[in-house]
Amino acid sequence: MPHDIDAARPPRWLASAGGAAMFVAPLLALVLIWAIAVPLFGINPRVFPSVAAVGGAAMESIRDGTLIEHIGASLLRVGLGTLIGVVTAVPLGIAMGVSPAVSTFLTPLFRFFSVLAGIAWIPIATLWFGYGFGAIIFVIFNAVFFVVTYNTLLGVSTIPMPLRNAAASLGAGRWALLTEVLLPGALPNIVTGIRTGLGFAWRGLIAAEMIATNVGLGYMLFVARDFYRTEVIILGMIVIGAIWLLIDRLLLVPLERSTIERWGMVRRA
Amino acid sequence: MKTLELRNLKKTYFDPYAGSHVTAVHDVSLEVQQGDFVSVVGPSGCGKTTILNMVAGFIPHSGGEILLNGKAINGPGPERGVVFQSFALFPWKTVLDNVGFGPKMRGVPKAERDRIAHEYLALAGLSHAASRYPNELSGGMQQRVGVVRALANHPEVLLMDEPFASVDAQTRMTLQEELTRIWQERRPTVIFITHDVAEAVFLANRVVVLSKGRVLDQIEVALPRPRVWDDLIEDETFKRLSAQVLHMVRSA
Numbered sequence A: 001m002p003h004d005i006d007a008a009r010p011p012r013w014l015a016s017a018g019g020a021a022m023f024v025a026p027l028l029a030l031v032l033i034w035a036i037a038v039p040l041f042g043i044n045p046r047v048f049p050s051v052a053a054v055g056g057a058a059m060e061s062i063r064d065g066t067l068i069e070h071i072g073a074s075l076l077r078v079g080l081g082t083l084i085g086v087v088t089a090v091p092l093g094i095a096m097g098v099s100p101a102v103s104t105f106l107t108p109l110f111r112f113f114s115v116l117a118g119i120a121w122i123p124i125a126t127l128w129f130g131y132g133f134g135a136i137i138f139v140i141f142n143a144v145f146f147v148v149t150y151n152t153l154l155g156v157s158t159i160p161m162p163l164r165n166a167a168a169s170l171g172a173g174r175w176a177l178l179t180e181v182l183l184p185g186a187l188p189n190i191v192t193g194i195r196t197g198l199g200f201a202w203r204g205l206i207a208a209e210m211i212a213t214n215v216g217l218g219y220m221l222f223v224a225r226d227f228y229r230t231e232v233i234i235l236g237m238i239v240i241g242a243i244w245l246l247i248d249r250l251l252l253v254p255l256e257r258s259t260i261e262r263w264g265m266v267r268r269a
Numbered sequence B: 001m002k003t004l005e006l007r008n009l010k011k012t013y014f015d016p017y018a019g020s021h022v023t024a025v026h027d028v029s030l031e032v033q034q035g036d037f038v039s040v041v042g043p044s045g046c047g048k049t050t051i052l053n054m055v056a057g058f059i060p061h062s063g064g065e066i067l068l069n070g071k072a073i074n075g076p077g078p079e080r081g082v083v084f085q086s087f088a089l090f091p092w093k094t095v096l097d098n099v100g101f102g103p104k105m106r107g108v109p110k111a112e113r114d115r116i117a118h119e120y121l122a123l124a125g126l127s128h129a130a131s132r133y134p135n136e137l138s139g140g141m142q143q144r145v146g147v148v149r150a151l152a153n154h155p156e157v158l159l160m161d162e163p164f165a166s167v168d169a170q171t172r173m174t175l176q177e178e179l180t181r182i183w184q185e186r187r188p189t190v191i192f193i194t195h196d197v198a199e200a201v202f203l204a205n206r207v208v209v210l211s212k213g214r215v216l217d218q219i220e221v222a223l224p225r226p227r228v229w230d231d232l233i234e235d236e237t238f239k240r241l242s243a244q245v246l247h248m249v250r251s252a
Ligand SMILES: Nc1ncnc2c1ncn2[C@@H]1O[C@H](COP(=O)(O)OP(=O)(O)OP(=O)(O)O)[C@@H](O)[C@H]1O
Pocket: B013, B014, B015, B022, B023, B024, B042, B043, B044, B045, B046, B047, B048, B049, B050, B051, B195
């Protein structure tokens, strides 16, 4: 969109490079402290590994392909579980949000389940689905499902009445009201729900993989522990955090920017 | 030809907190001819918005009848366009798509409804803003979009509830002049609700004064058109009619 007043600002690529640098700097500072502290205090590698050891573990697991295999397995599970969760939660949330009575009735229920979402379901999921893919997908699904449903419900019930009235008096029927007003109107909350849900899902995934599978980042951590491979454990933790940051920066933030921020429905962060 | 007819219209709200009933509209009868422009004024709380919401079909009425071309209305419908005080533009649609929304609901293909929307935006001097989002416009521009969005759907009746109340005085006068010009060009039937007595007289062929849920009086406004503020502000008839309506509203 053309903005004359933006002429004074630095060009976009420079601004975003600057933003990225600001974002990475604290992380680099942490690595620096780590690199200094381990040799300085002579920390036993069984307690905490050196930067070099973790780097070495990274090189090794990249070379033999195991890291990619673990990451791939974890991402596939999160992706699939999240997809199923969002695809079922959004229509349900909208359907429930249309009626104020129904949404008032169900809100406490969904709040209750949103806080339980994910990890707390692992024991029962393994009883229902056995150890493996099914149990993990279920845990991810429900981490996402309750939070997204609840937020969608909230989103629909906060759409200003005049917007619905405007649509109706312009000839919108039930279906058009749903696709043209309720869905986009609830989008800010849906995005919040997906963000929170994905956070739960990612944590739930790692936990579930520790007990219910033989591949994935959680499994990688868990096995490394048995062999006192602290450098592999730390590598796994770094990868888990880094992937989350990437999902957030490359997927969720641009999604928000091109939709709800552009429409002025949330303040620019 | 009668377009819109309200017969002994009544509305009673139930207040769940007080546990009691409030009658906002007692007994209102009103006839509006096709192509007419009627303003409704009255003190705060006299039931103006309630009447408009019933005619729009947003809320049910408790008694009486609302007839459009002799047929009772049933819920909201595209033959009754509404311009909201809060603008009520869809934030997720561009100005062009907001204006094209009514035609889209009628099943008009994309190219044709874009043509219609461009035509109406030109009518309001907004062609340059077609691809912007509502949050990027000033209040006055947003309300222009609100007006042409309703018009682009060719409603038989245009219902307006204090549409210009939240814009500054300067912009309001411009919008009022634009509205009379557009009305003369397109001749929709208009019911215009306002607090502002001068606005009511400036715009309408007839001013309906409400008081406590009843029609107090109706005053014909036989001022020549086109109406512009520069002419009317010093006009004796305009001043006399405005004073008359103001007096009535204050005693209401
Ligand atoms: N949803 C509601 N529930 C209960 N009472 C209501 C409701 N809406 C309006 N009322 C009452 O009905 C009366 C008329 O309200 P209405 O909004 O129609 O007035 P108005 O003439 O539009 O006033 P204003 O000029 O301030 O906009 C008021 O006493 C108001 O308190």
